[in-house]
Amino acid sequence: MQETNISKARVFRIEGNSYFVRPLEDLATLMRCSLKGKLKNDFSLKRDKLYTTDICVVGDIVDILTNADGSGVISKVDERNNQLSRKAPRIKGASYRGERLEQVIASNIDKLFVVMSFKNPEFNYKTLDRFLIAGESSGIETIAVFNKSDLFDEDSELWYDLYKSIGYKVISMSAKTGYGIEELEKEIHGSTCLFWGSSGVGKSSILNKLHPVLDLDTNEISEKTNRGKHTTVAVKMFTIGEDTHIIDTPGVREIEPYGIKKSDLGHYFLEFQEYISKCKYNSCTHNHEPGCGVIDALEAGELSEFRYDSYLRMLETTEDDMIFK
Numbered sequence: 001m002q003e004t005n006i007s008k009a010r011v012f013r014i015e016g017n018s019y020f021v022r023p024l025e026d027l028a029t030l031m032r033c034s035l036k037g038k039l040k041n042d043f044s045l046k047r048d049k050l051y052t053t054d055i056c057v058v059g060d061i062v063d064i065l066t067n068a069d070g071s072g073v074i075s076k077v078d079e080r081n082n083q084l085s086r087k088a089p090r091i092k093g094a095s096y097r098g099e100r101l102e103q104v105i106a107s108n109i110d111k112l113f114v115v116m117s118f119k120n121p122e123f124n125y126k127t128l129d130r131f132l133i134a135g136e137s138s139g140i141e142t143i144a145v146f147n148k149s150d151l152f153d154e155d156s157e158l159w160y161d162l163y164k165s166i167g168y169k170v171i172s173m174s175a176k177t178g179y180g181i182e183e184l185e186k187e188i189h190g191s192t193c194l195f196w197g198s199s200g201v202g203k204s205s206i207l208n209k210l211h212p213v214l215d216l217d218t219n220e221i222s223e224k225t226n227r228g229k230h231t232t233v234a235v236k237m238f239t240i241g242e243d244t245h246i247i248d249t250p251g252v253r254e255i256e257p258y259g260i261k262k263s264d265l266g267h268y269f270l271e272f273q274e275y276i277s278k279c280k281y282n283s284c285t286h287n288h289e290p291g292c293g294v295i296d297a298l299e300a301g302e303l304s305e306f307r308y309d310s311y312l313r314m315l316e317t318t319e320d321d322m323i324f325k
């Protein structure tokens with residue numbers, strides 16, 4: 001088949017070996033592309049030096065060669081401004097030499113919205129913190145969305161105040177009643193926004209509320225486990241206004257941020273920063289070391305016990321022996 005011209009496009013969704021892209025100068029057109037063989041070959045050649053599972057992800061800007069029949073071939077993936085990752089799940093074939101690989105969720109994101117609920121599913125601060133820390137370590141502006149405000153209780157306000165006091169933007173809203181939707185609309189305007197969080201917290205419902213024609217699948221919470229079922233199966237980007245793109249992500253139970261070293265973890269807990277400078281040792285992990293500014297601040301009641309608990313739990317599961325690119 002003859003290849004006619006090269007143009008720039010953005011990846012909107014991926015299904016198996018098909019990459020659905022929209023040309024940058026004509027976002028209304030959806031084209032089905034494959035990956036050029038050379039890209040795949042280069043990728044497998046470098047395989048044992050790479051720590052990622054993904055050649056091309058949603059959000060990538062790519063070069064495409066257009067075939068006469070309207071389909072295309074992706075010949076190059078542009079360097080990413082940023083990428084949101086997590087550790088790839090421990091599944092067969094996705095890990096070499098016992099190390100955990102990087103799974104890239106999406107790239108070139110302006111804002112990350114971490115969605116949580118307080119009931120159905122129950123709120124878990126450690127889960128919220130893992131998502132927030134993954135955002136911080138990817139260098140993406142991260143906003144907390146407390147959805148299902150119609151089900152809030154007295155504790156919800158305390159959590160809202162805590163995350164506000166740390167410096168996060170927090171949006172309280174309900175995809176069911178529409179409460180808070182204007183605030184969210186203002187925040188997403190003109191940006192590429194990714195919605196992330198546990199299954200069942202209402203990510204797809206929020207996107208439907210923002211743009212009803214999307215009509216994304218949503219699901220009831222399983223009565224047995226009180227958790228969301230995995231309705232959204234793939235990462236998908238949608239354009240809902242000029243330069244406003246939103247990305248729906250599949251339900252995950254929990255995530256482990258990728259590429260964080262034990263000695264760096266504390267820096268991503270934003271409110272720890274001013275105390276870290278007071279630690280006696282540069283390599284302090286704020287766990288047991290004498291002269292630790294973070295522990296002193298905790299004992300003085302200046303830091304939240306919950307956040308410190310989150311921190312310790314993450315510290316335990318942070319693997320320091322990984323080799324990075």
Ligand SMILES: Nc1nc2c(ncn2[C@@H]2O[C@H](COP(=O)(O)OP(=O)(O)O)[C@@H](O)[C@H]2O)c(=O)[nH]1
Nearest residue numbers: 148174175176200201202203204205218219220
């Ligand atoms: N009460 C209440 N239920 C909601 C709200 N938003 C979503 N839900 C329900 O929560 C369930 C899971 O929603 P879904 O959008 O599929 O969650 P996702 O897995 O995060 O995409 C569905 O039954 C929704 O109807 C809300 O604001 N209030």
Ligand SMILES: [Mg+2]
Nearest residue numbers: 203204231232
């Ligand atoms: Mg969903």
Ligand SMILES: [Zn+2]
Nearest residue numbers: 279284286292
């Ligand atoms: Zn310390």
